[in-house]
Amino acid sequence: MRKITILNGPNLNMLGIREPGVYGKESLAAIELLVRKRAEELNISVSFFQTNHEGEMIDRIHSSYGNDDGIIINPGAWTHYSYAIRDALSAVSLPVVEVHLSNIHKREAFRHVSVVAPIAVGQIAGFGALGYVLALDAIAGQVPSGDSKA
Secondary structure: OOEEEEEOOOOOHHHHOHHHHOOOOOHHHHHHHHHHHHHHHHHHEEEEEEEOOHHHHHHHHOOOOOOOOOOEEEHHHHHHOOOOHEEEHHHHHOOOEEEEEEOHHHOOOOHOOOHHHHHEEEEOOOOOHHHHHHHHHHHHHHOOOOOOOO
16 A cells, blocks of 8 residues: 655644634544545545644655655645755655645745655645645655555
8 A cells, every 4th residue: 555644844733723814714624534435435545643843744754755655745844944854855765745724825925835846746725624625636646556665
């Protein structure tokens, strides 16, 4: 079974509370349920991780090496400046899809640049919680079916 890890960066634990007009009313737990349902349909195993600490995120990315088949990441504010997270994602040599709830290209100028996007398969932004499902569908097309570890 293909294994995809879904990573969420700073402040995403506050979804549903933090600026619902920008990020939506769904909690992170609700988004995880939505993604689990789609993953089941695709016969994909998913795991979820959220942290507000950059080093913890880097450690989790490193642990994907040899264990996961792809990564979906919403780096939050790290999108715009964390070369350490970009380097960690590059180091594990897995397909990466970057996802954002809001359309970062319609927001403040500093949000328009992603240091992660150049090493990602693609970026999905502006579709709210549905963006995670779209990211799962997208990465499923990048990861071979069956046991990719054989």
